[in-house]
Amino acid sequence: MIGVELVKLARRPRTWAAIGLLCLLPAVVAVFLATTRISPPPGQGAAFLSAVLQSGSLYPAAALALVLPIFLPIAVAVVAGDAVAGESAQGTLRYLLVRPVRRTALLVAKLVAVVVFVVGAVLAVAGTSYVVGVALFGAGDPVAVVRALPEVTGDDGGVAGTSPGGQQPASGPGGSQVGSSDAASSGAAGAQSGGQVGADTGDSTAAADPEAARERAQSSVSSLSGEALSPTDLAARLLGAMGYVVVSMLGVAAIALFLSTLTASSLGATLGALAALITSQVLVSLDAAASVTPYLPTRYWLAWIDFFRDPIFLRDITAGLWLQAGYVVVLMLAAWANFTTKDVTS
């Protein structure tokens, strides 16, 4: 049963069109970023878009941030909304059900197919954006990193006000800090920046040592808390974020699937699921609705970024996993209650 559904999914051109479009958006954004080198100002725009200019290996995270709010849920709602209603509309549902197939098993198979679609879509987005990111921005390539070394002197960590003499502010994005909303710190920083120049002797040694440069290049991505991330660490966090994004989409899938058992119109089911999501998004941002926000399907969607904090912040991630599980259980039960007793006439 599941196999049949998966084959059906794979044979649909729409599946591939959806995945292709999902991959296209981050690629278009990457091309614009790479050609103009204009990243969103700090604290604005999608997450990680500023950081990818330094290392393309972070681009999968930025790509997830781009597709998560709208494109991915739409794709999921289209596929899940069509699951049962599509069969019904085409008149194939009754043919399907005359086979010795339990309706519950059919529902589960439909859900599994949607999950496989989500996993495939997220993997495709992450994979293509990694390739695009590394191709356009480099993976923290040694040349760019060595060029940055005068600012990034030898003492990683242990910066706690102990480094002698202090260092010159970075000429890169750090330099543009002056003028941020924190008038006090930036103003004071600006006043001081003329101070010690090249006080650290680490510059020349690091620049001259290709080994050090390579090591530096390998961990040229930092967590949101400033900790340098090794490629393995980064890969593990990316996998965690991708897994979480997949789970986040299960709620949408369950809503669309349930609606799909109510109506014979896939469009109706898809739009219904999207309407539910938009309502949820509006309420999440509304302070007055604080009492219900913990139960809204989109409440913890953005928690995937917590994988990139140090230490990893699991509170919202855990809450998000439970919430999505709750939606899947209740809505799949509702779908089962409706579908197993439904008169199928088309």
Added chain:
Amino acid sequence: MRDRVRGVGAPVAVGSGTTGARVVRWAVVVLVGALLVGVPAALSARPGEAQADPGELRDRIAASTDRPWTGYAEARAGLDLPRIPALSDVTTLLSGVTRLRGWYAAPDRARTDVLTAVGERDRYTTPTGQAVWDYGAELLTLVGADPVVRLPRPDDLLPPALARRLLAGAAALDPATALPSRRIGGVDAAGVRVTVADPGTTVGALDVWADAETGLPVAVEVRARGVADPLISTAFGELVQGPPDPTALVPQRGPGAGVTRSPTSDLFGVLGRGDGSSLPARLAGLDRERPQRRFPALGQYGTTLGQLVAVPLPADLAGTLLGGIDRAGAGRTLSVAGQGSALETPLLTLAVVRSTDGARAWVLSGLVPPATIDSGAADLLAGGQT
């Protein structure tokens, strides 16, 4: 063909259940849904059992500075201040929700992260000073020292810091009454309400819930006089008492990020290093406290919740602030000899006062009623002669 299918499909069309079975199925759905929503809600809403003598609890809270913890807190401030250029950090902080992650080992070894949807801003306190990591700006700022009297910053809204700071400003004789206990961040916390008697401050009552054993505050609600709902409320959502992971307390700087040094990270700290000769010895009936070393231009008047803070402003910044307040349309024009605008909330008032010739200007602030601000502004313009 159609007829044949209909014939075969007859059982299908009828469906595999009767009306009774359908009702049972939907009942299961409703029941599971209600359980999933109700059980967590009931668990979090169940009343606590902790009890403590309010006076003793207040003392224990004041003595809890050496209690280490790791946790996550959300602070909600409803002062509804408009966004004013040069003060946007403060106005944003006091007019919305701040998500904070904290590690606290000792007063001089702590870290607070302000979490946003796209990054974070971390403040490390180390024995040698402070360090601020800004992910968005990719910059680590090593801060020399901030003055004791300074603008509010996010780590002030952590329940332990807010409770201790505000209770220290309340009078020892202010009545403390017990509040029903609450379960907050996994702690069965006892509550105490300190009703502020001093008419010189807008603060009406401080509600603090704390671990009855350790005295560590886990939730705080600040009410203004005559306002029923708390204007500032902060509570732990997650809390582990005990020493934090020491590696979390070491400032980190991302690869490629810059490092800079700054003597202070606070606007009052920057301004307070200037010339304080324009500050009178007495303001609105309050005597000036001895200025902190290295911050001669920071005028602190009084030490209780009703204290006033006055700092001389450079002409350009005064113009920016006055313009910002006017543009926001939320200021009250002060009827003083010079020019003055006050941003008023039921709790906090912040005024900018400038002499008629524009040569002298100050920022004046406090948890005080409008009359105190008016009187303070007049005193500043009169050079402390009144």
